[in-house]
Amino acid sequence: MPGAARPTAELPAPLRVPFDDLFWRDEYDPIVETDAELAAIVERADLPALLAALAAALGDPSILEPGLRPPLTLVDTFGHPHGGMTSAQVERGREVALAALVRLRDSGIRSVGILPREQVDAILDFLTNGRAEYWPSLKHELGLAPDKNGAPDFVYADLAGSREFRTLVIGAGVSGIAAGYRLMQAGAPFTIIDEAPALGGTWWKNRYPGVRLDTPTFGYSYSFAQKTDWPHQFAEGGEIHDYLAEVADRAGITERIEFGTRFDSARWDEDASEWVVVLSGPQGTEERRFDAVISALGQLDRPHIPDFPGLETFAGRAVHSQDWDETVDVEGKRVVVIGTGASAYQIVPAVYEQVDHLTVFQRSAPWMIPADNYHERMTDTFDWLQRTVPHYGQWFRLWTLLLGIPGRFHTVTAEEGWSGVPLSVSAKNHEVRESLIARMAEQYRDRPDLLELAIPNYPPGAKRMLRDNGVWAKALQAPQTTVVSTGVGRITAEGVVDGAGVLHEADVIVFATGFKASDFLDGTDVVGRGGVELHDYWAGDSRAYNGITVPRFPNFFLIYGPNVNGVVAGSGHLMIERAAEYAVSAIGELLRRGARSLEVTEDALDRFVSWVDAGNRRMAWGQEYISNWYQNAAGRVVTIWPYTNVEYWAATESIAEEDYTFD
Structure with a gap:
């Protein structure tokens, strides 16, 4: 071009x-x-x-x-x-x-x-x-x-000879840094871009009050950067961001990142076997050519705010949790938080003592796993x-x-013919449900009205489970807190009108309403072999082999792509690293063969998707009567990995020749 x-x-x-x-x-x-x-x-x-x-x-x-x-x-x-x-x-x-x-x-x-x-x-x-x-x-x-067994087993200069093979990494968060590190170990030329002014991805974007890990800190670090002097058992958001920045600096990755640069589109040039990439940056829009593209944009990147009637009329401050504005002052204000998922679970306890009044809109109550050391x-x-x-x-x-590794899979695996649906999926799941309800009954012993609202009407594990050290229940029971379960009717200049027609006045509205998790690469155009656009190929059903490669899109790799997200077991970091290592291994395989491109076959993708779908159908979150953000619009689970890290390690151990075509 x-x-x-x-x-x-x-x-x-x-x-x-x-x-x-x-x-x-x-x-x-x-x-x-x-x-x-x-x-x-x-x-x-x-x-x-x-x-x-x-x-x-x-x-x-x-x-x-x-x-x-x-x-x-x-x-x-x-x-x-x-x-x-x-x-x-x-x-x-x-x-x-x-x-x-x-x-x-x-x-x-x-x-x-x-x-x-x-x-x-x-x-x-x-x-x-x-x-x-x-x-x-x-x-x-x-x-x-x-x-x-994580480092690449090749050196770029030894295999490439006079050939020039350049890789674009999109995103400088957890995944992009992992990809950059492995490419640097191979001595392969690459560029990282990020539309933000700083690295960190979700840990740069999410700066809301109370932000921290909801997994133990030591399960959320790189195999190649094993920091051991963490201050908290569940790290605060700023600690994770500082860690990522230190990792990138120590590895020499930071200097290779082009900040303020957005990925707009990519088109596969079949004659040249190159990706023609359109980027928007400080110097305007430009086109560049790369031999491979690694998307490290992740799943929880695009905020989702429902199209509430009247949203544009609100006279106060409105902010999504990921787009938190430090100028938002909640001290002595009337604050409405819409949502009771992971971010709301952190925001509400962090602000309730500062506000004049707090209104929490709950669509569905969260299940919470005991973690008394959550803030320790x-x-x-x-x-x-x-x-x-x-x-x-x-x-x-x-x-x-x-x-x-085994995690809590045994607690969320559905039992065929179980009589407790739709509140539980097995005898063990029912046992867990009763145990968690007993814990909540103690926490809400003086507020039976709130206990009734706090007990979810779906099986444990069917949606993301949160960490419970008692602060959520304490915040909801505070005299200045009101919990609303009748939904959002509309938004006015004065505040939020609930489904029963009651106005809840607000100075600040916080949308803790999640992300477009199933819409991978939302807002971009990726055109592969034969002029097929990626989203058209998916047709609303995101699929990728090992969550990484897609037929008709040669030399294009996803990290933390479809169906690569663990929720009851394993380490997300290991899966991220394995996907990055798989992409780098694929580049090494291209160089060894002297091939210009590799492309996963439809048969390999279909086989992988069938296996993953079968696993998800066995889980609480995959039951047909369940609705959650793990699913796409058609109800298929497209974000969750239903097996252990051991299976993912094995699946990404090598580039299986029979699953790819090389050109």
């Missing part, structure tokens, strides 16, 4: 990071505590992670006695300390850990390198209670393993361990990820 130019840049040298971890620490603080002080530390420590770290530091897996293996008891509602170890196991485990900690101190061991494979396998065998199928995906996360800092014990026991933080992170 006339005017379209190939970007030129100096070929980067492959990024070399010791142990594939930007936060790797060579030496730890010396242990100077007495035996009695160490015993007190062990008393408060998480035993499986500590025992694993000590075995690795001492190079002695024999301390991991078979009788101490954590049983990995499945979690229904409340977590099981030490992975469900019995009291006898805990007592003996503390004896072993103390003796090992004393050995570590007396030996003066302050650093550990890569372990022999047999030692890694022995420690993983202990932690997983013999579940060898978990090991490959766990080794992806373990810098001490000689076969850690990491403990002093943890801080000491991550500073003094070599790589304890990494082992604790691995233990967190391991516990998340």
